[in-house]
Amino acid sequence: MNNDSKTAILTRIRHAIGVDATQTGSREAQRPSDWAQIPRQYRRTSTLPPQERITLLQAILKHYGATSYIAERNNVAEVIAHILRQRQKQKLVVPQEFPRQWIPADIEGLSDSGLSNEALDKIDGVLTGCTVAIASTGTIVLASGRDGRRAISLVPDYKLCVVRQDQIVEFLAEALEVLQPVKTNPLTFFSGPSATVDIEMTRVQGVHGPRTLDVVIVL
């Protein structure tokens, strides 16, 4: 029955745009060049030096209510330890791919081996890296398979994300290029903590998903 609907819909589409099924071959051949005609005069490549990208990212994260910190390559674990102590977070879930040397010694970093929703609900928070960060929109992108499965960055109430300087781009277009190899992995773009504007268009923090977001930028 559903194949009938599929045929009916496709037939209606072709009729509406004035083509028939026999032209499919030639249209398929034309399609890529027609797509290439889409004008792309908008900004796609950054001219911003790395330090300014960091500054921009930090400014927008602050605007979203997320706190960011700078760490050197050799003191990442220390910075993380300091933040977690302030936040009073002890037990965090960590993806298997996360660099072990960045996990502070006194933190219980639970490796995610398919923890249940209930277990995730009770944990203090989640610690991950990222695949790419977008300075102009304050966005951090996590790709499942590299940065942990989606549930671990969703159910816990606190998230700490580590972003390397070389992972920061300025524009969305650049980020999507970085994501090309993982574009069919589940992807999540985070731009600040959970919020809603459903109550009189005023942004209100914290509905579902982590309500507190800390970011460590590694130079």
Place this chain on the structure above:
Amino acid sequence: MLVSLFVACYNDLLFPQTGRAVVKVLERLGHTVEFRSAQTCCGQMHYNTGYIRESEPLLRRFVETFRDAEVVCAPSSSCVAMIRDHYPKLAREMNDPGLVADVDQLVPRVFEFSEFLVKKLGVEDVGAYYPHRVTYHPACHSLRGLKLGDIPYRLLQKVRSLQLIELPEKEECCGFGGTFSIKNADTSQAMLADKVRTILDTEAELCIATDNSCLMHIFGSLHRGRTGVKTAHIAEVLASTEGEPFV
């Protein structure tokens, strides 16, 4: 320059003083004005209400009337927007290649009055004098259709002794919208109430615009409410001089 005036059907009957003011200003600037009496209506009201077929003969008549005019000037941004934005498309729908060619050649020669002064004649100071508090409402067709930008303001800033007060929320539609004011009279009235409120907030004596269609609507409420605030077309202020002031 020989300027062919397209006065617009509603100005002809209801606001002849606007046409007279346009003639006065252009003659004062040393130009000759002609009025081709065959002119009637650009067809916008019919077109916008969905009576496309009924607007076609009016397009033809406009083109026939002005085909050989050096330049056409109209104190109505909604008419000029109709001509500039819709005549080319409508002529093509009428399947008449000769008409299409005529329209394509005529349209660049048709101007709204204030853009005619500033862009075509290169004039901002028309020698006007008007010692009153005035606020300017940018009609939607002038703002988004013709994109007049700051042209009316540049003209008004050169009017001696005129005090121009910025209209709050000025880009909001006044609610006229042609037959919308009748077919959706309640919503139209609600929009008008807010426009009037902002006009009264300026404490201006006079509200002006490039379109008497908006002004007729605004007048309707300013007068009904006995607010004492008047309306007039921008041409009438620009025509005003110390010797012959606009009252």
Place this chain on the structure above:
Amino acid sequence: MSIRIGKAAEAPPFQEAARHALEDSQLRHNMRHATHVIRNKRNNIVGELPDWEQLRAAASAAKAHVMRYLDLYLEQFERNVIKAGGHVHWASDADEARQIIRDLVEQHGGKEVIKVKTMTSEEIELNPELAAHGITPYETDLAELIIQLGEDFSSHFVVPALHINHLQIRQIFKRKMPLEQMGLSDLGEKPPELAEAARRYLREKFLRVKIGVSGANFAIAETGSLVVVESEGNGRMCLTLPDVLITLVGIEKVVPTFQDLEVFFNMLARSATGERMSPYVSVWTAVNPNDGPKEFHVVLLDNGRTRVLEDEEGRQALHCIRCAACLNACPVYGRTGGHAYGAVYPGPIGAILMPQLQALEHSQSLPYASSLCGACYEACPVKINIPEVLIHLRSKLVQGKQEHIGGKLSRENIGMKMMSRVFQSESRLRRAHKLARLGQGPFKADGVVSSMPGFSAWTRSRDLPAIPKQSFREWWRDRGRQKRA
């Protein structure tokens, strides 16, 4: 095949509904406040971008390109979803879509589903169908939760509860939520407290319910992926935690490639909520062995979209990315609110989409619910020329009426035809001028008409200037005579 979009077929004409809506002072206040806030935010955040017009050009061209190859893109999308382990269903109309979804839920023995906001599910009236068959749908979007608990209808497709203020929300929550069970003794008024109540109410459902139903903002043909853009995180909950995910998406939502998102991601949040990016954007491709639902179904919905595609001028309405910037900019919507349109999609885009989806059989008053001010076109990120399509639909409605004797003899038709004739002749025009002046005679005083038979729609609230003694052309003729004399 049915022609049904939500409850539009039963809705009163806009003029009638608007009259009532305009008198609701709380609604008027809510609408004014909300639309002004969002408009300012949108203008500021768009003003930040030096390449906004270039983005608009790309977005408009990309959508037009998709429509030219829509059949091919949908087939490519289907192939890729199946390749990635998902299932694809095609629904010609609302009836079919409801049936497909209901069958899927029943096959899994589901008695509850958690839902992410999707207007397409309102279009097909999914919730009443599920409820009638013993399946409880839980709306998880804060606004949709408010609507569901308040037994209300959405009035805006991005912020559905825009017409409700925080005091009214508190009342709804107090009435309908088991506050004690949720660990709350009372409910404050402030938005953060209301958001906290929603969080607690919904959290146990997220962790428990096994079937999720969502819509999608975009469907990517190149990969068979879907995209959900959201603020709260409830979307992520429904997309990630259940065992089975069903996504209902209109066929016009397909985009060619992953790269094409670079245009739309830059524009959607800015246009919709005045933010650079929405807090969460989820992109997923069917099923993933280690992450998320084990089973994925996408339902491709036609429901009148192919009808819209048939109209060369009207089909640009299908380019819509549902940002609602046009609603926020519209002086009509901003005063009447969404319910007056009687449509799942209200406002300017609704005025051109609803009638076309329904073959002009319903929502006929909507193309006239506009003063053609053009603010919508100015705000639209994909450059839909809404005023032009409004005029086009008006002409189709007029032509439709003119085909029947009742329409031919209507006052409006006779009046319009008469005026066209008058304007086709100089002598007829001059005669008409004289008649008008004469006719107005008894009703004018001090240059003003405040009441006149046949003109009450205007004169009941507005005065009219009286017709002057001399028309412009008469003055010109006299001046000419004087000069010659």
